[in-house]
Amino acid sequence: MARPLSLKEISKKEVLISSGHRMCAGCGAPTVIKMVLLASDYPIIAATATGCLEVSTCISDYTAWKIPWIHSAFENAAATISGVETMYRSLKKQGVISKEIKFVAFGGDGGTYDIGLQSLSGAVERGHDMLYICYDNQAYMNTGIQRSSATPRGADTTTMPAGSVVPGKTEPRKNLTRIMAAHDLPYAAQASPSHWMDLMKKVRKAFDIKGPKFMNILSPCNRGWRSRTDEAIMLSRLAVETCHWPLYEVEYGVTKITFKPKEKKPIVDFLKPQGRFKHLFKPENEWMIKKLQEDIDREWERLQKEASLSAP
Amino acid sequence: MKLKGWGELTPGAVILEAGNAVEFKTGSWRSFRPIWKEENCIQCLFCWLYCPDMAIKVKDGKRAEFDYDYCKGCGTCALECPGKKGQKAIVMVEEAK
Numbered sequence: 001m002a003r004p005l006s007l008k009e010i011s012k013k014e015v016l017i018s019s020g021h022r023m024c025a026g027c028g029a030p031t032v033i034k035m036v037l038l039a040s041d042y043p044i045i046a047a048t049a050t051g052c053l054e055v056s057t058c059i060s061d062y063t064a065w066k067i068p069w070i071h072s073a074f075e076n077a078a079a080t081i082s083g084v085e086t087m088y089r090s091l092k093k094q095g096v097i098s099k100e101i102k103f104v105a106f107g108g109d110g111g112t113y114d115i116g117l118q119s120l121s122g123a124v125e126r127g128h129d130m131l132y133i134c135y136d137n138q139a140y141m142n143t144g145i146q147r148s149s150a151t152p153r154g155a156d157t158t159t160m161p162a163g164s165v166v167p168g169k170t171e172p173r174k175n176l177t178r179i180m181a182a183h184d185l186p187y188a189a190q191a192s193p194s195h196w197m198d199l200m201k202k203v204r205k206a207f208d209i210k211g212p213k214f215m216n217i218l219s220p221c222n223r224g225w226r227s228r229t230d231e232a233i234m235l236s237r238l239a240v241e242t243c244h245w246p247l248y249e250v251e252y253g254v255t256k257i258t259f260k261p262k263e264k265k266p267i268v269d270f271l272k273p274q275g276r277f278k279h280l281f282k283p284e285n286e287w288m289i290k291k292l293q294e295d296i297d298r299e300w301e302r303l304q305k306e307a308s309l310s311a312p
Numbered sequence: 313m314k315l316k317g318w319g320e321l322t323p324g325a326v327i328l329e330a331g332n333a334v335e336f337k338t339g340s341w342r343s344f345r346p347i348w349k350e351e352n353c354i355q356c357l358f359c360w361l362y363c364p365d366m367a368i369k370v371k372d373g374k375r376a377e378f379d380y381d382y383c384k385g386c387g388t389c390a391l392e393c394p395g396k397k398g399q400k401a402i403v404m405v406e407e408a409k
Binding site for chain 2: 018023061230233
């Protein structure tokens, strides 16, 4: 029986990622991982793609993971976990294991949107019983804030620095959750750590569905977003309230918006606290903010239409 | 924490001790220290949930002290603390003071 989703109850559970990892102070990723691990009532085996999370939770011969954990390369977290899952199915058939175990792969946006996309797409197509979680911090933060396909339009990165030539990244971000939903997989969802109850419900739902599942979770990075160290949760909340990061799920092709902000805030509210968007507030770059707002309005409109089409 | 020589490492450098990162104390990174004011605490446990360093302990569903061995002083707990009647239950003070 699953524990009720109240913090009082959940806090009695052991957190399966330990202190002493070397993620930066105020990083969003450990909070995301912690919420995922706390939500599950099943034993978990995890694989991680190369990235901040992998390098800082597993330095030399020290690990912060209290669950079986494997890392092999940047591009193949999904392939690695699908191999582990296949071995589990074989052992189960042979009668060596009888326990119900769940398989999770964690990847950053670099390891998911760009480098690991083929591996993820393949694993989903093969129908492995696994959950892939992308903690999206919107650039290659581990190697020094290089632009990725998850970087939003207008953000300043080291490979597309804002200056006299370009006002930050000129292209919009890739909508990976839609790409994954287009695989017609049983479950794809988007979540944010600020809305922890929504996030944990989605993780639980995913674990109870057989087959490949995908979750895209926003994970603020104060180094790359050029924000204060205490703002990770606040920024992820603003991302949801401005509809920059809408919370929704696609279950067997049925789209459902799980959180509708009472009042959709202007995107400026999300951009203002972040140094990576500082240059957008110069008069010559104001058109970029307008463009960003248009992108968001269009996607939000589309999402609402899609949800109303699949409403019962 | 002591680094192992090559002869002491396991084959494939597999780590057999789960969660042994606790041997590495990250508290020295801190430049601001969170202080818990119990009288303003409503036991919402948001600080425990949002803490990226698992540096806030909970005992029997109730909030316990900070674990300053690991707290990196990011201040997320203080910012997210709803407090009581506008009074925060967590405040940040400079380490040097």
